[in-house]
Amino acid sequence: MDSLLIRGGVPLHGTVLISGAKNAVLPIMAATLLTSEKCVIHRAPKLTDVTFMGDILKSLGAEVEVEENTITVQAARLTGTGDYDLIRKMRGSLCILGPLLARLRHARVSLPGGCVIGSRPVDLHRKGLEGLGANIRIEGGYVVATAPQLIGGDIFLGGRAGPTVLGTANVMMAATLAQGTTVIESAACEPEIIDLANFLNAMGAKITGAGSPTLRIQGVEQLHGAEHEVIPDRIEAATFAIAAAATDGEITLKGARPDHFGAVIDKLREAGVRIDRSGPDLIVKRGSELRPVDVTTMPYSGFPTDVQAQMMVLMALAQGTSIMTERIFESRFMHVSELARLGTDIAIEGPSAIVKGGRPMSGAPIMASDLRASAALVIAGMVASGETLVNRIYHLDRGYENIDTKLKQLGANIERVQEM
Ligand code: EPU
Numbered sequence: 001m002d003s004l005l006i007r008g009g010v011p012l013h014g015t016v017l018i019s020g021a022k023n024a025v026l027p028i029m030a031a032t033l034l035t036s037e038k039c040v041i042h043r044a045p046k047l048t049d050v051t052f053m054g055d056i057l058k059s060l061g062a063e064v065e066v067e068e069n070t071i072t073v074q075a076a077r078l079t080g081t082g083d084y085d086l087i088r089k090m091r092g093s094l095c096i097l098g099p100l101l102a103r104l105r106h107a108r109v110s111l112p113g114g115c116v117i118g119s120r121p122v123d124l125h126r127k128g129l130e131g132l133g134a135n136i137r138i139e140g141g142y143v144v145a146t147a148p149q150l151i152g153g154d155i156f157l158g159g160r161a162g163p164t165v166l167g168t169a170n171v172m173m174a175a176t177l178a179q180g181t182t183v184i185e186s187a188a189c190e191p192e193i194i195d196l197a198n199f200l201n202a203m204g205a206k207i208t209g210a211g212s213p214t215l216r217i218q219g220v221e222q223l224h225g226a227e228h229e230v231i232p233d234r235i236e237a238a239t240f241a242i243a244a245a246a247t248d249g250e251i252t253l254k255g256a257r258p259d260h261f262g263a264v265i266d267k268l269r270e271a272g273v274r275i276d277r278s279g280p281d282l283i284v285k286r287g288s289e290l291r292p293v294d295v296t297t298m299p300y301s302g303f304p305t306d307v308q309a310q311m312m313v314l315m316a317l318a319q320g321t322s323i324m325t326e327r328i329f330e331s332r333f334m335h336v337s338e339l340a341r342l343g344t345d346i347a348i349e350g351p352s353a354i355v356k357g358g359r360p361m362s363g364a365p366i367m368a369s370d371l372r373a374s375a376a377l378v379i380a381g382m383v384a385s386g387e388t389l390v391n392r393i394y395h396l397d398r399g400y401e402n403i404d405t406k407l408k409q410l411g412a413n414i415e416r417v418q419e420m
Pocket residue numbers: 023024026091092119120121122123124125126159160161162163164165166167305306327328329371372399
């Protein structure tokens with residue numbers, strides 16, 4: 001297993017190119033199962049999660065070719081019996097449920113267990129697909145779905161924590177080939193849902209309202225092949241912006257879509273970080289003393305849960321107290337105990353973390369627990385004095401394309417080593 005050895009104290013400087021979005025490319029890859037024709041996906045990030053998804057599609061009978069950042073998929077014939085060990089490994093694979101059900105009228109997908117960020121229920125996926133006439137049962141740890149035919153309906157997808165991103169993706173994909181019209185209320189509004197709807201429409205689907213809480217999908221007989229460029233990763237862009245501010249550097253984000261992470265930009269500005277547009281690029285630098293700000297995670301267009309851990313590191317550097325409240329996943333504070341090893345003062349009270357900022361951080365061996373927590377620990381390592389060893393960084397490779405190479409190009413003193 002790899003670790004990252006970081007020598008902190010070097011401000012980041014230079015330009016970084018933002019990759020395609022992980023959480024957009026995964027459902028888009030799943031959507032290629034909806035047609036027997038060839039689909040071409042550009043700006044696909046090279047990530048282990050993307051490789052897994054490619055392997056899952058292959059195990060279902062699709063032909064998958066990857067050339068640099070372009071993925072070509074043709075699911076001419078599908079077997080419907082995928083490699084369940086693979087499917088079990090990645091929660092994102094849940095989004096093959098909708099396409100398989102639409103194309104084959106049956107699907108069997110491993111039920112995602114709880115994970116370190118909290119329990120991961122599937123009740124809304126189930127409710128949505130049942131609303132299209134599918135029969136869903138949980139059997140031996142799998143979600144087993146069958147539907148002699150799918151019929152459009154009115155479906156309310158709001159849950160305890162608001163809308164569901166992959167649930168919306170699943171129901172939207174299944175509804176493209178259902179008879180009649182489906183209306184999803186309380187749909188997720190994330191840019192990744194808009195990107196998926198754009199891809200589906202390019203395949204011949206009839207979807208309107210993507211990006212709003214009401215999605216209308218008029219079912220069609222069949223879909224055809226399409227070519228698509230994935231949106232840039234807003235979470236990667238936000239992570240690099242925070243890294244620049246945390247290290248007191250100045251970086252240019254190339255290819256980012258500021259309109260996709262407005263809530264993060266707003267909070268960073270409130271915290272004293274300067275973010276300026278320069279043509280299509282964004283320039284990020286710490287403008288003045290960092291100020292503590294309170295942050296509550298919310299569904300889009302609120303502050304994303306996927307940036308909570310990184311923002312917490314920045315708040316640990318600001319003089320004063322800030323409160324970070326996690327409203328999407330109930331135990332997404334695994335990074336707090338690891339950050340404590342570096343000298344931070346953060347207390348968890350219910351869904352909130354009370355960050356008493358301004359304590360000096362010094363390097364230590366720490367352990368990554370999930371993807372975004374890992375990114376936060378890397379940022380903390382770049383700030384802490386001395387050496388920080390971040391163990392178990394396979395999480396990072398799941399979701400950040402070449403993160404160590406990109407950070408090195410920005411001047412970070414970071415090296416991939418074999419875990420001891
Ligand atoms: N929820 C339910 N019932 C369901 C589904 C979800 O109650 O059937 C709840 C969840 O427990 C959670 C909330 O709804 O409290 C939101 O979960 P959602 O379904 O939106 O999450 P997801 O679609 O499984 C995607 C991203 C996550 C990201 C969340 C929230 C992908 C592959 N994953 O997950 O990304 O945190 O949306 O924005 O798109 C990451 O990239 O690190 C990551 C975890």
